[in-house]
Amino acid sequence: MLTWPTVRPYLFAILLVGFATLVGEPLRGILNPTNKVMLYLAAVVTTAYFWGRGPSNLAAVLSVLAFNVFFVPPTFTFAVQDWEYLITFLGLLLTGLLVSQLTAIAKQQAISAQAREEDALTLLALSRDLAKAETEEELLTTAGQHLDRRFGEIRISLKGKGEQLPEKESSYQWHKLKGPTQELGQVGLTQPTSPRDQRRSQLLEAILNQVSAALERRAFSEKAQQTELLEASEELHRALLNSISHDLRIPLVSIRGALTSLEDRDINLSDEARHSLLANALSETDRLNRLVGNLLQMTRLESGHLTVKAIPCDLEDLIVTTLASLHDHLLGREVEVTLPPELPLVLADYVLIQQVLTNLLENAHKYSPAGQPVEIATRLLGDGIEVEILDCGDPLDEEHQACLFQRFQRGRTDHPGTGLGLSIAKGLVEAHGGQAGYRRSKDHRNGFFFTLSKAEEV
Amino acid sequence: MTETLQPRILVVDDEPAVRHLLKNCLGSASYQVFEAGTGQQAVDLVRTKHPDLVVLDLGLPDLSGFEVARILREWSAVPIIVLSVRNAEEDIVKALDCGADDYLNKPFGVRELLARIRAALRRGEGLGQSKDEIFQSGPLMVDLLARQVSVNHHSVSLTPTEYDLLKAFVRDAGRVLTHSHLLRAVWGNGFSEEIGLLRVNISNLRRKLGKSSSQHQLIVTEPGVGYRLCLLPPASA
Numbered sequence: 001m002l003t004w005p006t007v008r009p010y011l012f013a014i015l016l017v018g019f020a021t022l023v024g025e026p027l028r029g030i031l032n033p034t035n036k037v038m039l040y041l042a043a044v045v046t047t048a049y050f051w052g053r054g055p056s057n058l059a060a061v062l063s064v065l066a067f068n069v070f071f072v073p074p075t076f077t078f079a080v081q082d083w084e085y086l087i088t089f090l091g092l093l094l095t096g097l098l099v100s101q102l103t104a105i106a107k108q109q110a111i112s113a114q115a116r117e118e119d120a121l122t123l124l125a126l127s128r129d130l131a132k133a134e135t136e137e138e139l140l141t142t143a144g145q146h147l148d149r150r151f152g153e154i155r156i157s158l159k160g161k162g163e164q165l166p167e168k169e170s171s172y173q174w175h176k177l178k179g180p181t182q183e184l185g186q187v188g189l190t191q192p193t194s195p196r197d198q199r200r201s202q203l204l205e206a207i208l209n210q211v212s213a214a215l216e217r218r219a220f221s222e223k224a225q226q227t228e229l230l231e232a233s234e235e236l237h238r239a240l241l242n243s244i245s246h247d248l249r250i251p252l253v254s255i256r257g258a259l260t261s262l263e264d265r266d267i268n269l270s271d272e273a274r275h276s277l278l279a280n281a282l283s284e285t286d287r288l289n290r291l292v293g294n295l296l297q298m299t300r301l302e303s304g305h306l307t308v309k310a311i312p313c314d315l316e317d318l319i320v321t322t323l324a325s326l327h328d329h330l331l332g333r334e335v336e337v338t339l340p341p342e343l344p345l346v347l348a349d350y351v352l353i354q355q356v357l358t359n360l361l362e363n364a365h366k367y368s369p370a371g372q373p374v375e376i377a378t379r380l381l382g383d384g385i386e387v388e389i390l391d392c393g394d395p396l397d398e399e400h401q402a403c404l405f406q407r408f409q410r411g412r413t414d415h416p417g418t419g420l421g422l423s424i425a426k427g428l429v430e431a432h433g434g435q436a437g438y439r440r441s442k443d444h445r446n447g448f449f450f451t452l453s454k455a456e457e458v
Numbered sequence: 459m460t461e462t463l464q465p466r467i468l469v470v471d472d473e474p475a476v477r478h479l480l481k482n483c484l485g486s487a488s489y490q491v492f493e494a495g496t497g498q499q500a501v502d503l504v505r506t507k508h509p510d511l512v513v514l515d516l517g518l519p520d521l522s523g524f525e526v527a528r529i530l531r532e533w534s535a536v537p538i539i540v541l542s543v544r545n546a547e548e549d550i551v552k553a554l555d556c557g558a559d560d561y562l563n564k565p566f567g568v569r570e571l572l573a574r575i576r577a578a579l580r581r582g583e584g585l586g587q588s589k590d591e592i593f594q595s596g597p598l599m600v601d602l603l604a605r606q607v608s609v610n611h612h613s614v615s616l617t618p619t620e621y622d623l624l625k626a627f628v629r630d631a632g633r634v635l636t637h638s639h640l641l642r643a644v645w646g647n648g649f650s651e652e653i654g655l656l657r658v659n660i661s662n663l664r665r666k667l668g669k670s671s672s673q674h675q676l677i678v679t680e681p682g683v684g685y686r687l688c689l690l691p692p693a694s695a
Contacts, residue, residue, distance in 0.1 A: 282567075289565055312654035314661045321679040345657055351547055351682040455654060 009051030013059040016043040021066050033071045033085075037092050040067055044096040048103030056104065060096025064089050112199070119203045122146065126207060130214040139218060143187075143211040151189040151204065158185035158215070175208055179216035187211075247291055251284035283328055290358070294420050297355060298407070301427040308352060308431050312345035312455035315385065319376055322357040330365055334373040343378065345455040346385050352428045353452070356436075357387070359421035360448050364391035368446070381451065384434070388441075388449035395440055404438050425450070464490045465579055466507065470500040470526065471515040471541065476564075480513060483568045489575075497521025501529050504536060511578055512538045513571075514558065516549055524549075524556045531557035537578035541566065547682030554636050554683070561634060561683070577632035577689060593628045596690030598667060598676055600628050609668050619644060620663045627677065627687035636684040660685060 020039040027036070040063035048056035068078055072085050080086065126146045133139040136158075144154045155172060172188030187208060193200045258281035261267050262274065269277070300306040316339055323335055346353075357376075364374045368391035375390040396404065405426040407419060429436040429450040436450040467489045469480045474495075481491045492507055494500040497518045504512065512530070516523035527538055540553045540561040550561045559581070560574050593600040597610045605621065607614045616624065626635065626643040635643075638650040649655065664677055678686045 285565060312657055314657045317657070317661065317664075317679050320675065321681060324675070324678075345654055349682075350679075354681050 009047075009055040010058055012051055013043075013047045013055035014062060016047055017059050017062040017066055019043065020063070021070050024071060028071070033067075034088055036071050037067060037088060040064075040092060041095060041099065045099050045103060048100040049107060052107065053100055053104035056100030057097060060093055060100055063096055064093045067092060115199060119199070119206070122150070122203065123206055123210065127210055130210060133214070133218075136215070136218055139211075139214055143207075143214075147187065147189065147204075147207060150200075151191050151193070153190040155188040156185065157188075175204065177208055177212045177215065179212045184212055184215050244291075244295065248288065251288040251291075254284040255281045255288075257281075286329060290362075293355070294359070294424055297352075297424050297428070298420055301424065301431070306352075306428075306431055308349045310347040310349050310432060313348045313350050313353070315339070315343055315346050315348075315378060315387070315452075318348070318350060318353060319357065319378075322354050322361070325354075326358060326361055330361070331370075333365060333370070335361070336373055336375045338375065338377045340378060340380055344380075344385070346452040347455045348432060348452050353432070356425045356428050356450060357389075359425040360389040360450075363421050363448065364389050364393070364446075367391065368393035375445075384451045384453045386449055386451050388447045390441055390445040390447045393446045395444070396438070396446065401438055405436065422448070464488055465510040466490045466492070467575070468492045468494060468500065468503055468507070468509040468512045470494045470497070470512060470518065470523075472496070472517065472519050473515070476515070476541075480571075483571070484575075487572055495519075497523070497526045500526050504530055504534055509536060510582065511575060512536055513575075514538050514540050514553075516540060516542045516546070516553060523558075524553055527553055527556040527558045535582075537582045539571075539574055539578055550683050551636050551638075554634065555638070559633060574632075581630070581633065593631065594692045595631060595688060596676060596692065600624065602628065607667075614666050616663070616666060619659055620666065623659055623663055627685070631687045632689040634680050634684055634686045640684065 017040065020043040024031075024036040024039050040059075044056050044059045044063060047059040065078075068080065068085070068089065069076060072088075073081055126142075129142045129146065130139060133142045140156050140158075144156060147154045156177075158177075171190055173190075173193070175187050175189070177184040177187055189204075193204055258277040261269065261277060297306070316337075319337055319339075323330075323337075361374065361376075368374065372392040375388075377388045377390060379386045379388070405422050407423045425448075426436040429452075432452060434451040434453070436448070439447050439449065441447045467484055469477055469484070469491055470493075471477050471480070472495055477493045477495070481493060484491045492503055492509060494503050497520045500512070500514070500518075501521075503509070514523050514526060518526070521529070523540060523542075527540070530536060530538065537560075538558040540550065540558045541564055542550050542553070542561055543564050553561065559578050562571055562574060591601065591603045593602065599608045599611075600606070602625070607616055607621070607624065622644045623640065626640055637653050637656055641649045641652060641656055644659075645652070645655065660677060664675075667676055676688055676690070678688055680686055
């Protein structure tokens, strides 16, 4: 079928040959006819350069005919007087055809070089954008955008990602996404490539390879990350289990020991020994109970299931009640309570702050020399109240201070404990919107403090 | 003591180990004990055996402890002491609101349980009778007729609200009273959420009744639940 775009170059070829003839016409008599051949050669080269091989071949043939008709005597006929002109014709024809070949090849190479550069740029941009993509979704969008520019509408479906492969949609041409180790999915294109267009297929293949590689890289790094997380959480569970099973068993040792010795009729216990055994077993059950309470609270904190019901509370009452519940545990250690006059009510979940106080007091009791008093000091701070538990324990080095409130960190491993107390205290205070921390006081005591906000005046 | 005079206690718990413990402890404290493992069984036993007191666990396999308390309260005034695990303050408040008389956290001390049972039984006996006009606990003495309060024989002047609050405690001495119960009893129905108001008055009341050692407070805070007026032996001084 003849269409305008295919016909036009030939038309230009004819026009150029005509133009060369027109330019040569006034020069009749000035130039030797053979030199006018140059004009025709120029027309052939120009045609070859702009419109390629076919039109320039036509130009070469037309040039020979026009030269013969217009410039070789007898003019305006195809007849030739001088047979030497046949050599000129042959030369013109051969040169014209050759030039048209060479020019067309050069042109073709220039075009394909340009196209190759374009492809290279496309691939470069693609690899840059793929590297930037963080999620699989972003990655697919990027791939889609780059394919979109060249291959029409895109559909990408990944294996095992839910979307069924719409095989029957004939409007798409499907290409496999092959990773280095496995098939990853398929890409459907609406503007298909034909096997004849090698460059396009090569580009497509290169793009698909890059996308597959990026996808697989991403999958690998995800897997590596998951493995790492899993290992970390396994580590945590191991630590937790080790620590807990140990701490659960220690109180059971005393309890079981006391019970078995009481049960055994052969063991003659003095009243004093009996009493001491029982008292010990009793205090161990309290310890066990507090441990379980701490574990439960930690689980709630971790899972985010902790609800803080902050209501106005009397801090003095809170402290007194906590001390009463810890009375047996503190083994007669003196606890001083300093309260400012007119202490306002604080906003707190009574039970949770009681646990904070319990944990901090237990900590102070555990890590300070026996017989030295512990102080609970409260201070008004702007719109809040600070509670500080001070003990006469040894100063903490910086390394200890840094991990003081982390889980499973214990000040000294020669003391029983899970290393949960302080981390739970901090977690509970923070759940109230307060702050918890450690400082060495001016009079060289260890101070563990936390803040609570004041309740509105009633 | 003949068998008929032994107070009869129904123990409701789904854990056989706990039932066993309670049966032994209460049995040796000369109570007659029945056991129920489920809520329905508990309701049936109260209907047929008319126990003098029920010790009720909240976590039962069929009916919850709340439901049991609610059902019993429809036709029975039997004192109910709830046993609950720690960290379940809301449940305790709910159970008390459902009609339970008192609660004890698991794990519990048997001595504490026996004290609660005695107090509850005493209240049960006194039901319907006129209350003593003079109430005494430790250093505290309240003359309900003369509206006079004294601590260690020194007269204490209370505001009308503080007196009403103290009266509410005296009426149910030894028993835990929830925040909302106290607020309703003293301020009226519209105030059952004003816990701050209650805290301020409790704090003032405590101050006026004198600081006692942390071991023997008169008005004890039951964390997350409410308050309790302790029954202490009268001060000899």
